[in-house]
Structure formats: C-alpha cells, structure tokens
Amino acid sequence: MAALSLITGFPGFIGKRLVARLLRDDPELRLVALVEPRMLEQARAAAGELEGGDRVELLAGDIAERRLGLSDSDFERLRAEITSVFHLAAIYNLAVPLEIAQRVNVEGTGNVLELCVRAERLERLNYVSTAYVAGLRTGVVYEHELSLGQGFKNHYESTKFQAEVWVREEMARVPTTIYRPAIVVGDSRTGETQKFDGPYYMLRAISVAVRRNMPIAQFGRASAPFNCVPVDFIVDAIAVGSTDPELVGRTLHLVDPQPVTAAEVFDILAREYAGRGPSYRVPAKLVEGALRLRGVREMFRGAPQEAIRYLSHPVRFDTRNAEDFLARHGMRCPRVHEYAGPMVRFFREHEHDERFVAA
DSSP, rough: OOOOEEETTTTTTHHHHHHHHHHOTTOOOOOEEEEEEHHHHHHHHHTTTTTTTTGEEEEETTTTTTTOOOHHHHHHHHHHHHHHEEEEOOOOOOOOOHHIIIIIIHHHHHHHHHHHOOOOSSSSSEEEGGGGGGGOOOOOOOOOOOOOOOSSHHHHHHHHHHHHHHHEEEEESSSSEEEOOEEEEOTTTTOOOOOBBBBBBHHHHHHHHTTOOOEEEEESSSTBBOOEEHHHHHHHHHHHHTTOGGGGTOOOESSSOOOOOOHHHHHHHHHHHSOOOOOOOHHHHHHHHHTTTTTHHHHSSSOOOGGGGGOOOOEEEHHHHHHHHHHTTTOOOOOHHHHHHHHHHHHHHTTTTTTBBOO
C-alpha cells in the first residue's frame, strides 16, 4: 500500500508549499488534507494548481473538534492507513483572543494527537511549533528546553507552548519531530508571501516615511536580535526532515543561527526600499503606545502593538540539532541580506493590495 500522509493547514502559506514539495519528492505519495468546510473551495483551487494535485484528497473537518470533526468511517480509514502526519494548522495571530487560540492551537493539537496515538501504521508526526514557545525568556534558548517557568508576550505564544507540552508528553507513544520556526517571511527567490506582517511592518513604516518625504525611523532596541527565515527554507527543512530517521524524538530550531539585529534589519530593508537608512530611533514603548490609536494602526495597515515587542526582545536560539541535520543534507538557512531584495520587490508591487493586509 502506498504511503498516505495527512496534513493540516492546507492551503495556508506554508501548507500549500509543503504539499507541492511532498508531491514532487514522492510520485507515489497520496495526501489527505484536512480542511475546514469554509476553506474547501479555496483548497480545491490550490490543489488544482499543483503538479500531482490529483493525489490530494480534500477532507472536510475541523481540528478543534474531537475526532477532527470527521465521520466514523473517515476517521477509521485515516487511523488504519496514514503513515505520516504534518500538523501545521494553528492561529498565527499575535492579537488572537485566548479562547480562540486555546481551541485551535491547544485542543486542535490534542485532537490530532488522539488520531496519531491510535493510527496503526504511523511512522512520524511532523509537528510545527514556533521558536517563540520560549516566551519572555532571554539569553540563549536550547532546542531540548521547553518549560522553564517563562511568561509569554501574547496568547499565540502561550497556547503554542501548551500544545508543544502536549506533543512532548505523547512522544513515547507517537514518533515525532518538532520544528520551531522563527518569524516566517516570503520566498527567498521570488519574495512571494501571503500577508504583510512581522518585518513587513518595518517596510510599512519605511513606505510611509518615503511617501511623506520624512526621515526614516528605526523602532525598538537597536541591539536586539531579530530572527526571520524565508518560507522556502522552512518547507525544505520539514520535507527533508520528515524522511530523516535521525530526527525522531528531536526538536529543531528552524531559525537564522546568526541573526542580525533589529537595527540591521531596518537598515537593510530601508536601503533596499528607499536607498537610504534610518536616521533616528523611536523607543519601542512609544511605538506600542502609538499603535493603540486607531489612526496610527490604519496608517500601518493593521500593525498590532504586540508585534513591536519582537524588535526589542534579547533572545537567541541554539541550533545544534538543526545545524547537524541541515549539514547532513547540504542545506543552510539563508541570511537576511540574501533575500531582502526579492522581499522588498514583492512588497513594492503589492503594498497597496488589500489581499496582503494582515488580518
């Protein structure tokens, strides 16, 4: 019987690209994408664009419901046939209310784990967490660490932390690899992304300054590391990692091992967009306060005040597991200056397109 993989989070930003990569890597692979009913039409269109998309079965369900909201026959079929699971679905929103984040990020992961525990042929759960389960920790965070009594900047972080705790508790019964990406940006070659959030708020600020013929400001603590990674690096790492037997039971920080500072990111993006760097710094607290004003948020196309804290948080992520794995497969994480050009070009072409405004 051919391998059958279940994926959640299709046709999302990472999910669509990961499905395309998995289909390309294994011409015999069959995929079941668990999709919320409201997303089925979008998922059908996305699958139709993929080479090998006829090997993707779209199954209406909901990770936030017990047995994934599936009929008994569909749940039992998956339990008997799936050989791997890619769990990507989550609420990626720094301002998400706790109840919604708890339902999707925590309970949803628990429901996926329930299927994995009962799956008869399961070889691997590939679980996508986030580097920011580290919460408010500072200094160096190691891949084997998780619960050190840390607090969190928002409900997104705290619920992803709870979900990873649950995943780790089931590792004795479920062969698992945990991937912890940093902030994910567009494709390193094309710049293509799904929405302008994270470091794209820097580009919004630069764009506003240029349009108003003003000096460019740099936000946050100048020396704080700012860790972002392109989506194609994340997709490649998960696709290759899912077939590497040495990664069972491992956690990988999919981050830039040598992150530039917040000030350097601002400077790189400003010079790409405007041909000049920032000329003064605005303290993060002042920016957070300004973003409480509706007019300021609208100017920056919905930037949440929670995002500013990532420009000032002094944390670094150890990558020894990830670097050993990447080296074995001839892979590495691209540096910011290598993909800033495509990133800025894509932003310039689409910065006024409402489809890319972060919800």
